[in-house]
Amino acid sequence: MHSRFLSAFLALGALALLAAAPVDSFAKQQAEEVTTQEYLEPGADTPAKQEAEDPTAKDTPEGDANFELPVQDVVGMAKPWQLYFQEGVTPQKKGIEGLSNYAHIIAILITVFVLGLLAYVCIRFRKSANPVPSKVSHNTLIEVIWTVVPILILVSIAIPTLRLHFGTLHNLPEADVNLKIVGHQWYWSYEYPDDGIAFDSNLKKKDELKEGEPYLLAVDNPVVLPVNKNIRVQVTGADVIHSWTIPSFGVKQDTVPGRLNETWFRAEKEGIYYGQCSELCGKFHGFMPIQVHIVSEEVYAKWLASAKLKFAANRYGTEMVASK
Numbered sequence: 001m002h003s004r005f006l007s008a009f010l011a012l013g014a015l016a017l018l019a020a021a022p023v024d025s026f027a028k029q030q031a032e033e034v035t036t037q038e039y040l041e042p043g044a045d046t047p048a049k050q051e052a053e054d055p056t057a058k059d060t061p062e063g064d065a066n067f068e069l070p071v072q073d074v075v076g077m078a079k080p081w082q083l084y085f086q087e088g089v090t091p092q093k094k095g096i097e098g099l100s101n102y103a104h105i106i107a108i109l110i111t112v113f114v115l116g117l118l119a120y121v122c123i124r125f126r127k128s129a130n131p132v133p134s135k136v137s138h139n140t141l142i143e144v145i146w147t148v149v150p151i152l153i154l155v156s157i158a159i160p161t162l163r164l165h166f167g168t169l170h171n172l173p174e175a176d177v178n179l180k181i182v183g184h185q186w187y188w189s190y191e192y193p194d195d196g197i198a199f200d201s202n203l204k205k206k207d208e209l210k211e212g213e214p215y216l217l218a219v220d221n222p223v224v225l226p227v228n229k230n231i232r233v234q235v236t237g238a239d240v241i242h243s244w245t246i247p248s249f250g251v252k253q254d255t256v257p258g259r260l261n262e263t264w265f266r267a268e269k270e271g272i273y274y275g276q277c278s279e280l281c282g283k284f285h286g287f288m289p290i291q292v293h294i295v296s297e298e299v300y301a302k303w304l305a306s307a308k309l310k311f312a313a314n315r316y317g318t319e320m321v322a323s324k
């Protein structure tokens, strides 16, 4: 009898708690919102209020949401039977090509020199031509030469390497456009903080490809950037390490969770450029390509206006933040 009474009492209590909980948490949430708002800007209008007063204030650019990017040549893509690099269109990539050529010339000269020496020794000092071998085992001058000359060669490679590394690759000039890139398993998301645009970029499936678009390289939402402008790129990872790479730009930047890495580039030729994630990041590592359109300033302005409409739901400070 006692236990039945007790369980009925408990059930009633639980019901009361259930009924009270939502009301209580809602009231709490509202109270919190008010205090946060007041704490940030005492007496200020809420964003919702401002929008209601002036709907055309700042967030409705005059753009065409259906704006299509003009057809462009594909510049940055590997071709069948291609030798050497993909075409370089940034100062970094040109510097990398120059350094690579220089190091290769030195390597070829050394290889030819050593091969010549070996051939000379084999022929000149063969048994029939040189029956009594020399007993010389030390020659100070030669030893100094074969120590000093390689040091000089290495220094002559190190100097342009360091100049390229600190002078071009990591010496950020003043940025015209900022681009934030987040690597996800397995897609990229891009943010244009200057313009409040944010969107995801996913691989196009085979049946989504337009004519001529390469499978495993084409994406649904490509990155669009202006030609001859300094683009500051900040990258981070959402889950594991990825690497944002465009061979034609000479850019390969690891996206590390919890870290903001930075690089820059200035593309000097309009066109379409492809790249791929270059850090093994899981089972769909090969399915998160990168597509960049380098366009004229006028096209870029039109694209920006259209992107603000197209990706309006991802706008900064509103839904995008709230949904995370």
Ligand SMILES: [Cu+2]
Binding pocket: 183, 184, 241, 242, 243, 277, 278, 279, 280, 281, 285, 288
């Ligand atoms: Cu990846």
